[in-house]
Amino acid sequence: MDIDKLTKETIESGGVLAFVYFDLHVDKKDALQQLGVAHVQKMLNEEGVVYAMGEIDEPIENNNLFSSSVEIKILVKSFQNLAKICGNYSPFSVEILRPNEIKIPIDKAHAILMDISINNYELKKLILEKIYTNEDLEKFKKTINARLQVGKKLLEKRG
Numbered sequence: 001m002d003i004d005k006l007t008k009e010t011i012e013s014g015g016v017l018a019f020v021y022f023d024l025h026v027d028k029k030d031a032l033q034q035l036g037v038a039h040v041q042k043m044l045n046e047e048g049v050v051y052a053m054g055e056i057d058e059p060i061e062n063n064n065l066f067s068s069s070v071e072i073k074i075l076v077k078s079f080q081n082l083a084k085i086c087g088n089y090s091p092f093s094v095e096i097l098r099p100n101e102i103k104i105p106i107d108k109a110h111a112i113l114m115d116i117s118i119n120n121y122e123l124k125k126l127i128l129e130k131i132y133t134n135e136d137l138e139k140f141k142k143t144i145n146a147r148l149q150v151g152k153k154l155l156e157k158r159g
Helices: 003-012 029-044 079-089 106-131 134-158
Strands: 016-026 049-056 060-062 065-076 093-098
Touching: 003 016, 003 049, 003 065, 016 029, 016 079, 029 049, 029 065, 029 079, 065 079, 079 093, 079 106, 106 134
Parallel strands: none
Antiparallel strands: 016 065, 016 093, 049 065, 060 065
16 A cells, blocks of 8 residues: 555544654664664554654764764554553654644543543653652552542443
């Protein structure tokens, strides 16, 4: 199938074509190319990704550290897929190429916000596990458990 036709059909069914930009930093110049290719490969395995193609800029050396950026053109099946990728990979910039306007039904907006919330929770949990004492962790776990109970109660209340 031709890439233009695939892109057009995907966008017509709710897809998004975008550039996502990442910075790469390594101590060996040769590793940059491999790291960039690996980044594109990881993107290809993400849910909702139709295709991804990357281009790595010429590296800059500073204090024995090689830095570069990779520009990945990515076609995804939905804005939610793109939002999840941004949450998981933290690009330093995103540029939506098409469509010109994104309309999201309320249930999809809820799902996107929950993905962001879950991603932030997982990150906070990881950081806290690294810096908290065992006593602090126990307090945190109790707080999270209480939060889950409140969430369950809200779900029951709504319906």
